[in-house]
Amino acid sequence: MILREPTVQLVAFTQFQTVPSIAWQTDSDRPAEQLVEFAGRMCYQSWNNPSGRTNQEYITNLLRQGHLSVLEHAQASFAISGISRSCSHELVRHRHFSFSQMSQRYVAEEEANFVEPERIANNPQAHAIFVAAVEKSREAYEELVKLLGEELEGWPDRRERRLIARQSARAVLPNATETRLVMTGNFRAWRHFLRLRGSRAAEGEIRRLALAIHRELVRLSPACFGDFQRVEQPDGVIELVTSLTAD
Ligand SMILES: Cc1cc2nc3c(=O)[nH]c(=O)nc-3n(C[C@H](O)[C@H](O)[C@H](O)COP(=O)(O)OP(=O)(O)OC[C@H]3O[C@@H](n4cnc5c(N)ncnc54)[C@H](O)[C@@H]3O)c2cc1C
Known part of the structure; x- marks a missing residue:
């Protein structure tokens, strides 16, 4: 069979559990976003939130400041199929992910x-x-x-x-030749991947894969991935663009 589009399925993502001894509230109901904010607040013990910052505002500020190690606590795993061995060869160059790939x-x-x-x-x-x-x-x-x-x-x-x-x-x-794999990474690694592989400089197949992964990641956490915009260029190429330069 000839395939033309990757299949991307989110198969696992971070859970979060509150710590009873820490009185803190957030307005996000997404576990990954709760964990990122919790980890950020741990750094400064800023549990009170006197300025009334939303979770989205808190995470956007982390992204702007480049305080990105906080994003490493949140993870997402994808089952990916319908990609070529040349695409997977490019994928595995990203050293902060874990891969389990179909054996030939x-x-x-x-x-x-x-x-x-x-x-x-x-x-x-x-x-x-x-x-x-x-x-x-x-x-x-x-x-x-x-x-x-x-x-x-x-x-x-x-x-x-x-x-x-x-x-x-x-x-x-x-x-x-088609390959299939599971790819797991933390949110910092996924942001780096999206910036490099969602760009028009990237090869078409891995760019379409990055677009498909971004679609899932933004559903999982708009605060951590919503700054990436899908921009259609005059020649029809769709790329991911963010104004936040740090990754
Ligand atoms: C458009 C494009 C064209 C490319 N063309 C080629 C090519 O022709 N030939 C080729 O071989 N590759 C090519 N690559 C692959 C590229 O060189 C990288 O291997 C790949 O993009 C992974 O990126 P990375 O090393 O930034 O990321 P990751 O491995 O995902 O690492 C993320 C970040 O962690 C840090 N990091 C990781 N490991 C180290 C380390 N050992 N030392 C210091 N810092 C580290 C760096 O800041 C790095 O940016 C290309 C990539 C792109 C996007």
Whole structure:
């Protein structure tokens, strides 16, 4: 199957529990926002809030000041599919996230999906070249798994035999091969990711992924991610822009 858009599902996020010994109230009912404000107030023991700041105002001030370590307490995990191995290669360069990615050794790729870049999809001739190329790679993979499996006939462990065949045969699968993963990070890391990968300088596939992740993060915490605006450029490219430069 040819895929063109990533699938992003929020699968886990921070919970917050009040501390009975600390008399403090916030107007946010979102656990991540409560935790960020709580952690910020811990720094100055400012539990009284005499100025009557809202949670949103409190967090915006943290973002403006660059007091960003406070955001590291809140976390979000996403299940991501429909992205290419080239996109995941860019993702894993971000060192403050945790990843669990589908194995090409344990999972057979005979039925692999492929992610088609938008520009290729929009050009019928390029699309035909793409489809023929990925199909040929898939066939070569299948043939290699079969051939190497036969060569290893008699190998004592059948499961290991399959692993050995797959780990060699995957060499012919293209960058476009779909991968799936779980990606977990704290809100500071997500902000950094959105700023770099939501920019028009980023490659199209990872930028669309950043847009999809931003959609979920802003639902989870408008105070922590609502400053990023989706801006459509004259050439149709949508990018994420924030006026808060620190990340
Ligand atoms: C448009 C674009 C083009 C790119 N092109 C290329 C390319 O051609 N080739 C290539 O190899 N990569 C390329 N990259 C990847 C880029 O170099 C980074 O590896 C990637 O964006 C992760 O960013 P980061 O290092 O800022 O972030 P993270 O790993 O997410 O780290 C976040 C921040 O933590 C701090 N940090 C993390 N680790 C260290 C450390 N060891 N020392 C000091 N500070 C640290 C830094 O402040 C860093 O910005 C590109 C990225 C973009 C957005």
